[in-house]
Amino acid sequence: MTLHYMPGFGNDFETEALPGALPQGQNSPQRCAYGLYAEQLSGSPFTAPRESNERSWLYRIRPSVKHTGRFARIDLPYWKTAPHIVDHGLPLGQLRWDPVPIPDEPLTFLTGMRTITTAGDVYTQVGMAAHVYLVTAPMVDEVFYSADGELMIVPQTGRLSLFTELGLMEIGPGDIAVVPRGMKVKVAPLGGPSRGYVCENYGAKFTLPGRGPIGANCLANPRDFKTPVAAFEDRDTPHRLVVKWCGGFHATEIGHSPLDVVAWHGNYAPYKYDLRTFSPVGAILFDHPDPSIFTVLTAPSGEEGTANVDFVIFPERWMVAEHSFRPPWYHLNIMSEFMGLIYGQYDAKERGFVPGGMSLHNCMLPHGPDADAFEKASTAELKPVKLTNTLAFMFETRFPQQLTEFAASLPTLQDDYLDCWKGIAKKFDGTPGVK
Secondary structure: OOOOEEEOOOOOEEEEOOOOOOOOOOOOOOOOHHHOEEEEEEOOOOOOOHHHOOEEEEEEOOOHHHHOOOOEEEOOOOOOOOOOOOOOOOOOOOEEEOOOOOOOOOOOOOOOEEEEEEEEEHHHOEEEEEEEEEEOOOOOOEEEEEOOOEEEEEEEEEEEEEEEOOEEEEEOOOEEEEEOOOOOEEEEEEEEEEEEEEEEEOOOOOEOOOOHHHOOOOEOOHHHEEEEOOOOOOOOOOEEEEEEEOOEEEEEEEOOOOOOEEEEEEOOOOEEEEHHHOEOOOOOOEOOOOHHHHEEEEEEEEEOOEEEEEEEEEOOEEEOOEOOOOOOOOEOOOOEEEEEEEEOOOOOOOOOOOOOOEEEEOOOOOEOOOHHHHHHHHHOOOOOEEEOOOEEEEEEEOOOOEEOHHHHOOOOEOOOHHHHHOOOOOOOOOOOOOO
């Protein structure tokens, strides 16, 4: 089936799966077409300024009050929520993991979620969590939504179908999708198991960063973001709805599919984005720019210039800087960086950082190129070089990221990660005139 999308970021969209299902000229008519119910889904307070107000009007077979019954607590033991601080026994330090293996057992998007870090406080709607998902089975007659935050899904291997209330999306390695807070979704693997990463953003929703002096173009262009057209299920069969609320999971049984939105309009909607359409901007004479130049999306914190979460990528690009050390430089950062590799090789790590792997460099812990990468970059002929077949990313947050027990005890945790800097030699020579 060919899926259709509407282009644009933050647009006010309108779409209908049946002709005439969308009212014209008003939001809440006395009687909706086809016997539908009008319902508003708000992603911001009603009184938020117009430029940041988020809401969509949904025209559905049943209102959401019919999607709930008596809830019962359920346990998803590997999905953790901030604040979550455990005494995992690992000393302070930089950390890196090989890929988490995809097991043979059936795991859905819910049962296959594995939290690696949490940061901030879900009760005050600040911070985030970084997860790895392992999906080998579809959610059958089961639908989920999170009241705790929006979900950014970053596939690393395998493809996923995301059936949201507002339409269908498909994503694979090189794509991302964002499902807003409070929006129902059903996830299924396509053609085999899927593994990837999830950023659960507890704070203000992701938006495009300001370009400043870059101007009107490049980085992530709004037209490359795709929002699905309306699609719905009219199925009167038993379903389970699972809700994540303040870190707890609650399930209720209902007699129909809640993915029953026949038409909708508004600007609070899911979307996907092809990371290969990101237009990098960088140094074209000397020096390496700050990694912020590679920000795709940012979730503001309320403090100017300091993000709750930044989503940053390191894509294919030309390296042309003269008399410059081209890989990322050594640094300490007040922001905490969770990094993953989707495919290829990351230019600052010559070995040990493989697709599906991840690293964590927390607040004010030094990091940078390994010894091999430093030597190679320090002696390379500085001719134009294109980095190809590479895509890495960071979830970067202002909050320290706390490790879960699962992450601390993973067999794929690299005990020798710190050795990557072991070979960095003292090169100092105090003789005047020596370079």
